[in-house]
Amino acid sequence: xxxxxxxxxxGGVSFPIFYALxxxxxxGQESAGLTTFDGTTLNTHKGQGLVAEVFNTDLLHxxxxxxxxxxxxxxxxxxxxxxxxxxxxxxxRDHLVSIAHNGNLVNTSALRAAFEQDGQIFCTSTDTEIIxxxxxxxxxxxxxxxxxxxxxxxxxRGSYSVILLxxxxxxxxxxxxxxxxxxxxxxxxxxxxxSESVAVDALGGTDLRDVRxxxxxxxTADEVISLQIAVANRCxxxxxxxxxxxxxxxxxxxxxxxxxxxxxxxxxxxEEPIEVDCVxxxxxxxxxxAIGFSRSAGIPFIESLMKNRYMGRTFIMPTQRQRESxxxxxxxxxxxxxxxxxxxxxxxxxxxxxTSRRIVEMIRGAGAKEVxxxxxxxxxxxxxxxxxxxxxxxxLIASSRCKEEVAKCITATTxxxxxxxxxxxxxxxxxxxxxxxxxxxxxxIRIPDEVADQRTVDFVGATxxxxxxxxxxx
Numbered sequence: 001x002x003x004x005x006x007x008x009x010x011g012g013v014s015f016p017i018f019y020a021l022x023x024x025x026x027x028g029q030e031s032a033g034l035t036t037f038d039g040t041t042l043n044t045h046k047g048q049g050l051v052a053e054v055f056n057t058d059l060l061h062x063x064x065x066x067x068x069x070x071x072x073x074x075x076x077x078x079x080x081x082x083x084x085x086x087x088x089x090x091x092x093r094d095h096l097v098s099i100a101h102n103g104n105l106v107n108t109s110a111l112r113a114a115f116e117q118d119g120q121i122f123c124t125s126t127d128t129e130i131i132x133x134x135x136x137x138x139x140x141x142x143x144x145x146x147x148x149x150x151x152x153x154x155x156x157r158g159s160y161s162v163i164l165l166x167x168x169x170x171x172x173x174x175x176x177x178x179x180x181x182x183x184x185x186x187x188x189x190x191x192x193x194x195s196e197s198v199a200v201d202a203l204g205g206t207d208l209r210d211v212r213x214x215x216x217x218x219x220t221a222d223e224v225i226s227l228q229i230a231v232a233n234r235c236x237x238x239x240x241x242x243x244x245x246x247x248x249x250x251x252x253x254x255x256x257x258x259x260x261x262x263x264x265x266x267x268x269x270x271e272e273p274i275e276v277d278c279v280x281x282x283x284x285x286x287x288x289x290a291i292g293f294s295r296s297a298g299i300p301f302i303e304s305l306m307k308n309r310y311m312g313r314t315f316i317m318p319t320q321r322q323r324e325s326x327x328x329x330x331x332x333x334x335x336x337x338x339x340x341x342x343x344x345x346x347x348x349x350x351x352x353x354x355t356s357r358r359i360v361e362m363i364r365g366a367g368a369k370e371v372x373x374x375x376x377x378x379x380x381x382x383x384x385x386x387x388x389x390x391x392x393x394x395x396l397i398a399s400s401r402c403k404e405e406v407a408k409c410i411t412a413t414t415x416x417x418x419x420x421x422x423x424x425x426x427x428x429x430x431x432x433x434x435x436x437x438x439x440x441x442x443x444x445i446r447i448p449d450e451v452a453d454q455r456t457v458d459f460v461g462a463t464x465x466x467x468x469x470x471x472x473x474x
Contacts, residue, residue, distance in 0.1 A: 001074035001245055001387060002102040003027035004182075005199050006163035006170050007067070008219050009190035014063035017070040020192065020199035021051045026247055027102075027195060028074035031085040035098040036065030037168045042096050046071075046085045066190075066221075067170050069163045071100040074389070084124045087165075092136055097166050099135075101128040102195055103159035103180045104387040106447050111155065131162060139166075146227055149173050149216045153230045157445055159238070159386040161211070163193055170219040173229065177236040177444055178213030179386050179435055181252055184224065191219045196250040207251055236435040236444035240388050242427050243377045244348045248288050255428055258288050263426035264376045264418055265292025265346065272416045273297065274372055277341040280304035282348075282359060283331070289376040290346035299344065304337040304363065327358045339367030342413075349377040350406065350417075351390060353397030357410040364411065373412040378420045379403070382441040385450070390438055 003024030007013045017034050032054040033046025043063045047054040051072060071086035087100040105111070105127040112122065115133055122129055134155050138148040145166065152162075152173075159179035164171040172193040174182045185192045185200030185207050192200055197207040211217060214230035237253060238245075248258040265288065278300050281290035284307060294301035308330050345363060350356045356373065363371050379398035384390040393399040397406055407415035420439055424431045437443040442453035 001027050001389075003072040003195045003199075004070070004100040004102045004161060004163050005192065005194040006069040006100070006165070006172055006219070007187070007190065007192045007203075008170050008221065009187060010066050010221065011189045013065060013068040014060040016187070016192075016203050017068050018051065018055055018060055019202045020194055021070045021072050023198045023202035023247075024072055024195055025051055027245065028072035031073040032071065033073075033085050033087050033100075034063060034068060034070040035087040035089060035165060036063045036068035037096065037098075037165055038064040039168065042089050042098055042165070044087065044089055044098070046087070048082065048085065067165065067168055069098055069100045069165050069170070081125070084126050086126075086128060088124070088128060088132060090132060090136060093140060095139070095167055097132070097136060097164065099128060099132045099165075100163045101131055102161045102182075102387070103127075103175065104385065105130060105156055105158035105160065106385050106445065107157040127158075131156060131160060135164070145169075145171060145218070146216065146229065150229050153214065161195065171216065172211060172219070173216040174211045174213055176214035176230040176232040177234070177435070178210075179236050179238050179444075181237075181241055181246070182211040183251075184208045184211055184217065190221070191224055193217065193219070196246055196252070198247045198250050201249070210253055234444070235429075235433040237429065237433060238387065239423070239427070239434045239436050240349075240377075240384070240438065243423075244285055245388075248284075253429060260427055261288035261348075261376065262292035262295070264423060265289035265294075266296040267292075267422040267426055268346070268374045268376060268416065268418050269293045269296040271419060271422060272374075274344060274414070275342075276344045276370070276372055278302040278304070278337070279344045279346060280337075280363075281346050283307040285348040286346045286376070289348065289374075290344075293344060293346055293374060297344075302337050304334050304343065304366075305331045305359070306334055307331060327355055327362075331359065331362065333362055333366035335366045338363060340369055342370035342372070343368050344372045344374055345412075346374050347376070349380060350375055350397060350410070351380055352395055353406065353410050356412075360411050370413040371411075372414045373407070373410065373416075375415070375417045376423075378417050378423060378439045379406070380438050382438050382450075384438045385443065385447050386435060386437070386445075388438065 005020040031048045032051045035044040087098045090097045108127040134152045135148045138151040160175045161180045161182040185205045187205035200207045216227045218225040246257045279294040281287040381399045442451045
């Protein structure tokens with residue numbers, strides 16, 4: 001998941017990057033980091049914890065520079081260790097480089113083994129360092145950032161949105177399938193690239209557009225230079241961004257995520273109407289879905305669970321015990337809204353089922369007569385290898401159970417998931433333009449021991465021939 005940001009602003013960037021990272025905090029809560037370039041030196045501060053815990057005013061004043069990058073981390077590849085906190089900084093041949101990455105590579109092990117075979121060493125256990133090795137290695141050989149990114153797009157398999165700082169020049173690029181989001185914005189004093197448009201909004205800027213899949217941007221003091229490095233025969237935007245990850249006020253691929261989720265809620269009711277006394281969201285991720293469901297059904301929307309706003313997102317907490325304990329602290333039932341009523345309880349997804357069970361039991365314990373669970377995503381039946389830390393099939397409650405069995409496990413009166421067809425219609429992108437691997441078990445790229453979907457991925461336009469043959473595929 002993760003959140004990344006890069007800003008160029010003549011007035012200084014440390015505080016704007018801090019505010020942008022704050023807006024992206026929902027994308028990662030394990031660690032945060034920030035790097036600026038003051039004309040001669042890279043200045044970096046990073047640490048474990050939330051953005052507001054890692055930085056303070058004195059630290060930010062000390063991070064001088066008119067260009068910089070930032071990162072909030074949600075780990076998929078690489079353990080929870082201080083050395084894995086981004087951005088990473090490097091020095092080579094008098095060049096200064098910093099990198100931040102959102103995504104997950106599926107050929108990390110093969111690339112790392114090839115580099116180690118060549119005698120290279122690694123300081124971290126992340127795939128971001130692999131990306132840096134590929135880019136910097138080619139930069140040493142050719143001296144061209146364009147050639148280096150071209151090589152990266154040929155070598156890397158998986159999802160990646162990357163922001164690079166090279167000797168004060170700001171670059172951003174996105175994988176040819178556009179799996180993870182990245183947008184470009186104009187701020188009052190410069191330009192910004194970020195995982196979501198909410199970071200642009202936080203700075204009073206204007207969201208210009210999404211960075212195109214396979215595109216490389218160079219952001220100078222005066223302009224944004226675009227180069228289309230690679231073109232795939234399809235896109236594969238992560239469908240879970242619309243379901244859960246992105247903030248509801250973000251605009252992605254031209255669509256307001258809030259509106260998408262309201263449409264999903266409307267379709268949830270239309271697919272399987274039900275007579276209940278009230279519609280209750282699981283806050284906050286289920287709120288927009290519940291509004292749509294209530295609107296379509298003509299049934300009152302009533303908040304029946306109050307959220308502790310000082311709690312983080314339980315889905316991205318590292319252990320199951322932490323997630324379960326957090327549910328009790330995070331949500332408190334409003335008993336007067338629940339007692340004696342039949343409730344349509346609306347949430348975004350069910351992963352392991354343990355959290356859903358606890359919430360349903362909480363609603364029942366507050367006196368609900370019936371709890372009809374409605375879910376804004378199809379059943380999650382397969383792992384994600386491209387940036388979502390979903391568990392193995394054995395841990396996914398829906399991977400080996402039918403709807404009725406899942407409903408029994410989580411003690412819901414009834415259960416209904418939106419169909420994939422309706423979900424795709426609500427998003428407004430054809431299914432062929434989305435990655436639905438976690439919902440179908442078919443993935444948009446080749447993954448060992450998994451099924452690739454029928455839309456093969458071919459890259460054209462990336463004609464640069466490299467000397468690194470270890471990653472080339474037939």
